[in-house]
Amino acid sequence: MPINIPNILTVIRILLTPLFVIFLIKDLLASALLVFSIAAISDGLDGLLAKYFNQYSLLGAYLDPIADKLLLTSAFISLAVLKIIPAWLTVIVLSRDILIVTGIAVFAISNIHIEINPSFVSKCTTVAQVSTIIIALLNTQIHSVNIIKWPLLWLTAVLTMISGFHYIYIGLNLLQNAYGNQK
Numbered sequence: 001m002p003i004n005i006p007n008i009l010t011v012i013r014i015l016l017t018p019l020f021v022i023f024l025i026k027d028l029l030a031s032a033l034l035v036f037s038i039a040a041i042s043d044g045l046d047g048l049l050a051k052y053f054n055q056y057s058l059l060g061a062y063l064d065p066i067a068d069k070l071l072l073t074s075a076f077i078s079l080a081v082l083k084i085i086p087a088w089l090t091v092i093v094l095s096r097d098i099l100i101v102t103g104i105a106v107f108a109i110s111n112i113h114i115e116i117n118p119s120f121v122s123k124c125t126t127v128a129q130v131s132t133i134i135i136a137l138l139n140t141q142i143h144s145v146n147i148i149k150w151p152l153l154w155l156t157a158v159l160t161m162i163s164g165f166h167y168i169y170i171g172l173n174l175l176q177n178a179y180g181n182q183k
Helices: 005-025 029-052 058-081 087-109 120-141 143-180
Strands: none
Touching (some): 005 058, 087 143
């Protein structure tokens, strides 16, 4: 199968992640904001192109969430270490992601096939997380942005927790159905 444009965009997002972190470490926050914004746009664009041109692929199904988690995890950890965002928010974001990965591992170990589709609340969570990173980086350049920074931090925390609980609920139901059907 030939490589398609959505997969190329996903690989570019993966490659932009270290550059983003390097810019943060070097205190080149405007450059970090630009790279992160390009990566975030590529995330939306790869999904749109895959849908529009019907270029879904198994590779893309695996790479896209990896690229997203790599970028967002790197961003939250780096920004927390640099004290640009609060560490407690990073703990919430990472805990949810660890919970999801652990759940997927449990299903794989249990030989329970699941179809991984992000829920609506999960998509809202991703938008809030990306927006939080952009606003936090903008706030370092334009201090008047601070008026929306804190409400957005709290919204991101709440949505991330709701999304985590939603996935726990879905996962427990899937496990109950899988093991309930084996009797």
